Amino acid sequence: MGTNGNLERRTILKAAGASLATVGLAATTGCGGNSGAGDGTVTIRYAWWGAEERTKRINQTIALFEKKYPKIKVETDFQDYVAFWEKFQTQAAGGNPPDVFQNSVAFLRKYDKRGVLLDLKSQVDAGNLSMDNFRAGVEKVGEVDGKLLGVPVGSNTMSLVIDEKVFEKAGIKAEQGWTWDEYFAALEKIRNTQKVAGDTGYFGIMYLYDLYLRQNGKAFFTEDGLGFTEADLTEWWTDGYNRVKAGIITDPKKVEQLKPKSSLAAGEGASEFTWDNFTVRYTTEGDSTYGLAPIPTTDGKQTGQYLSSLMLSASSRTKHPKEVAQFIDFMVHDPEVGKIMGYDRGILATTEQFEAYQPTDAPQKAIAQYEKDVAEAGVLGPITPHPSGADTVEAAFLRIAGDVGLGKSKVSDAVKQFFSEAETALAA
Template structure:
């Protein structure tokens, strides 16, 4: 890690509050120097490997823009958003930060996000040359609240050797029955479990609902499923945890922050396709990607999502923020450095500049394979982040046996409906 970078992994709750109050006194900006040099703050979530790559791209930016200095900071996903909530509430959010669709409307409605349209008009930010319509990914109600740096879709990441030994052929059109039979066969052999329990992952459950003509959220921002739907889902998963088909929540927690896949505890796990890049770096086990199993042999419910960069509405340096974002999404050298760490590169210039190898090549090939399965994404309403966190936390309590399925479902609906204002 480059000396002088403000890199932090975890802080206590008191430390987060203190940092938020300190940042509030700075007005959300790193300030300006007497020689005209401007300093902006840039934060994201991820692991140390992502931080190394991002800091390399920051070095490239500073060499091209010597009058703009960038202070960097990162945390794991959940800790990042806890810290961001404190910072934004205190008026001291970073000038530019990593974002996703789940938080656009929530923080957009709170006027935390910078509308970048004026910077596009001023020529500081180019919104042309994006792939697959991603230039629209960060637009909410006519405002440009984020710019994508990479795109991805959901997948099954699996252990090649274990699947081959079990005779499982994960391919387009395979069904949940096919998948269930396969993971049961692996688990019954003893040792490695057939799969992780992803029952608390909102995005994964959303795909299953979409296969049934529903969705996690409706177009008007309500929950798009009934208590009976969730009771069946969590009951089935809890039964598989108890009978040993799925890994126990205790062992999954012990593996954190690594995944159960990269810890070689399971033979498969559902996640965003680009996660195979990180997980492959954490183990020598050969992994591959497969489409989501289906109910009818056709509809997977998959959609294309993206990681994005947003600016802080109260930044003192909106032009410099726009220049920074523009560089990060269009500069070919940035694409060569980042690869598919944050998903397949969002702009044509970076996509063409990078030649994927290893796990990155698997991601590129997978997305080409499932292009015809991709559907439009349901917009995420304000309150999504609270609902997502509650879904994961409450399933964890159910999986640990701290709550019954019925109690967990009732608690989730209560918390989610309150968060969504319904």
């Protein structure tokens, strides 16, 4: 997930809206990569989303790969998040997706259901791809229904980013195990003493709500659908809207006006929940110092956190499964690749790359330390594989929660609308 992660998450709305419109893929025979040349050289197509900096880094890693494997050439294609999934959907529907591509957990079941993804276990068995030396069990993220549908390139987990100067002036110290009541009391104290909203808008973040549900013995998704009730969501959104009215949450209109800049970096809020590897953006956007704080808890112990990941998946239609597997293996294990990519896509997933890359800047050091602290705290649990249609559900959650925050929709109406849209997406 990229260095501008909040923007990626918010623009999922457009991509997911498009995905709902296309609920079936054509059952056509595919092309995959180009045919092999007369000298035995083959070409594979590799696509990803992200900012320009990610593209520069990936192109450097491709040059290393082609040097090691001179008989494999790599054609590249990159887009921003929305354009990537719109294009990918069109390619997949036409039976010609890229041979290898960047992926995330929200899309695994969706495209496996449509026969697009290659089960990479056969390539592991053939010795073309190693699943050894992954950190903290992150390799399990790409396993769904007994298949290996993606190989992680990095790991991340939800975090709370704070404006350290504001928290210090308010006399607040966030510690592992603090509760939601303590967090909200801190936001109120920040508003009263520092004259700034304490949070930029937590209640519209699907992945944070998932953690809250997990703390309470539920989850946002089950393998088949939603893992919570209308009453659960009514309570969550009502509580959030009341805190907006109380002034401890940044005015949603202000948040919209500031986009794509974060309200936290703009000084219009003192904390923001996001994926830990997204936090490098705040230092570049803002004038304060920013740190990573623990996720609040219900019981003073469990945060509900898990490791998520960007990963590399392969097309079931590729003509070159061996070469694709060798490419993925190189990209997740080669130490020089790790040095080049750094934490652009999360904390490096394999020990070879994690040990090879030593961050020198404070934000990336903080990210590595945060994941280490979370792992040592023993709060990480297994991720729940998302059902097909999860991307559309996430988009609906973000959009409808935004309408609630802006006062455009009553909570009761918003909850009914969300469940209606979610049920339609998950049934597609």
